[in-house]
Amino acid sequence: LTELFSKLVEKIRGVEYIDEQTLQEISRELQRSLLKADVPLDMVRAFTDTAVRRIREERPPPGIPVKDFVIYVIYQELVKLLGGEAEPDLKLPKRPYVIMLLGVEGSGKTTTAAKIALFYIKRGLKVGVVETDTIRPAAYDQLKQLAERVGARFYGERDGNDAVGIARRGLEQMKGVDLVLVDTAGRHKNEQSLLEEVKAIYDAIKPDEVMLVVDATVGRQAAAQAEAFMKYVPIHSVAITKMDSTARGGGALAAVAKTGARVKFIGVGEGVDEIEPFSPRKFVARVLGMGDLETLVERVKAVFEEEEVLEELESGRLDLLTFKKQIDALLKLGPLSKVLELLPGTLASKISDEQIELSQKNLRRWRAILSSMTEEELRDPSILNASRIRRIAIGAGVTPKDVKDMLKVYESMKKMSKVLRRQYRLGARGVRLQ
Ligand code: GDP
Ligand code: MG
Numbered sequence: 520l521t522e523l524f525s526k527l528v529e530k531i532r533g534v535e536y537i538d539e540q541t542l543q544e545i546s547r548e549l550q551r552s553l554l555k556a557d558v559p560l561d562m563v564r565a566f567t568d569t570a571v572r573r574i575r576e577e578r579p580p581p582g583i584p585v586k587d588f589v590i591y592v593i594y595q596e597l598v599k600l601l602g603g604e605a606e607p608d609l610k611l612p613k614r615p616y617v618i619m620l621l622g623v624e625g626s627g628k629t630t631t632a633a634k635i636a637l638f639y640i641k642r643g644l645k646v647g648v649v650e651t652d653t654i655r656p657a658a659y660d661q662l663k664q665l666a667e668r669v670g671a672r673f674y675g676e677r678d679g680n681d682a683v684g685i686a687r688r689g690l691e692q693m694k695g696v697d698l699v700l701v702d703t704a705g706r707h708k709n710e711q712s713l714l715e716e717v718k719a720i721y722d723a724i725k726p727d728e729v730m731l732v733v734d735a736t737v738g739r740q741a742a743a744q745a746e747a748f749m750k751y752v753p754i755h756s757v758a759i760t761k762m763d764s765t766a767r768g769g770g771a772l773a774a775v776a777k778t779g780a781r782v783k784f785i786g787v788g789e790g791v792d793e794i795e796p797f798s799p800r801k802f803v804a805r806v807l808g809m810g811d812l813e814t815l816v817e818r819v820k821a822v823f824e825e826e827e828v829l830e831e832l833e834s835g836r837l838d839l840l841t842f843k844k845q846i847d848a849l850l851k852l853g854p855l856s857k858v859l860e861l862l863p864g865t866l867a868s869k870i871s872d873e874q875i876e877l878s879q880k881n882l883r884r885w886r887a888i889l890s891s892m893t894e895e896e897l898r899d900p901s902i903l904n905a906s907r908i909r910r911i912a913i914g915a916g917v918t919p920k921d922v923k924d925m926l927k928v929y930e931s932m933k934k935m936s937k938v939l940r941r942q943y944r945l946g947a948r949g950v951r952l953q
Contacts, residue, residue: 523552523766524806528590537574537585545589546571557738557770562600562777570596594803601769601799602776607783609796611644617690617699617724620758621717621748622732624705627760627786629658631732632700633665634786634794635758640670644697649689650675651682651720652704662702669791672696682716683723690724701726710747718751728755730783733775735759738767742774749778760786763793769806772797839897842929843889846882885925887915900926 527548534541546567553563570592579588598604618635620628629652636646648671652658659675666673674689686701693699703720707713721729731754733741741759748754757775762768762785775782782797889897891914896903903911903926905919912919 523555527552527593528807531586531589534586537589542571542574549593553769553773555766556773557767558600558773559739559742559770559777562773566596566600590807594807597803597806598799600776601772601802602782602797603799605781606798606800607781607796609783611639611698613727614697615647615693615699616697616728617701617726618728618730619701619703619721619724619726620730620732621703621752622705623734623744624655626705626732626734627758628705628732629662629665629702630789630791631730631758631760631784631786631794632662632702633669633671633791635784636666636671636698636700637669637791638784638794639698645672645695646698646700647672647674647689647693647696649673649686649693649699649701651685651689651701653680653682653685654704654706658702658704665791671700683719686720686724714748714751717748721752729753730756730758731780732758732760733771735761735768735771735785736765738765738770739774741771742778745775745778745780749780754780756781756783758782758784758786758794759797763787772799772802839889839892839900839929840894843886843897846886846889881925881928884915884917884921885928888912888917888922888925891915900929 527545530548531537531545537545549567549570550563553566554560558566573592573596574589577588577592579585620632622628629650632648636648639646646669648662648666650659650662650673653676659677663673663675665671672693674685674692676685676688679685682704689701690699701720701724703717704713707716729752731745731748733744735741737744741757745754745757757780759768759771759775759782768785772782772785776799784794785797785802787793787795888911891911896907896911908919908922912922915922
């Protein structure tokens, strides 16, 4: 998918202008890409119709090149196709929270149980897993080993044959655990008896969430799988596995989105840490090769939310007073390294070139330094001479070198803020492509 679309994006950027003929070509190319990803035909049609109509009818915001606008429309429509703007909800509303995983054999349930366990263990929670698959003898050992590897509590019965009883007893063993993942069998004498067992377990333990696990390689067939299970139990969320090993992942995502179920996680490899919360916006941004701009823009907006700061940035004048406000905003924002991680590669590397070490600790030190400056100094940093710097250093409890270092960073920030300002203004208009 990524390959198909990044080619398309390149192509759009490469054309001289967008006329009717180019638009038709883009539309055909889009259709081809989506069909290759196994997106259902009716969805492909609806998608290209809407995209083409919007490109014809809507005008790009002032200052935004038509080409970028075309890509932006495609971006927005792809996000809709894959489930919309909402971000996955990863909070666990109660303790213990019980998730039951179901899906056909080989879809990746057991692996996904271990992956989700690790995902939450890394976030400081106590997690337990329960194996109720009594059909495949190896299932017990598989999940037991994975549980040991990720540090989750395990319950199973090696030669058991009562899946419902195992589920019940398993939950009883999980006192004090924050999250319990109940793994189920994916194969049975026949489909009917599988679905009935799933329903019996569901009725017995009443899990807080039922998560369907689907293998991405089935493409659009994902919808049929979801619908078959939905006849027996409610499906609250979906995990799509093996996104790394097929071009049909987009089709699976779109087909699931159409059933109304929410894709919460995607599996991107065999390793226990190869899982990602699924955000259509970030996914599409990546598919189109746009980096994680979407998230960046939100964070940057938060930094610049204060009107005054924005105004001064607009006027291109970043004095230390503004710098101080920015630092206050940044301290509210959380670790800046996280923000920097979100920058597209080129910009991030520019910043690291300048060797800016923007840790929370630095930010606090700088705030202290800025607090011991006079209003006059904040407005006009050029008056800072050696004796003023010494006085400021003493006032802030730091060395004169610390003050000078901060001034250097301020100069870099001044440069960087120009870039961020550009990003912000594009973001504010709803278009952040360049
Ligand atoms: P289950 O029968 O539904 O429990 O499926 P398993 O968890 O046993 O997984 C079946 C196979 O798919 C195993 O070989 C897994 O390593 C593999 N698998 C699961 N998730 C992923 C994934 O995201 N990417 C890849 N490449 N393989 C996966
Ligand atoms: Mg299994």
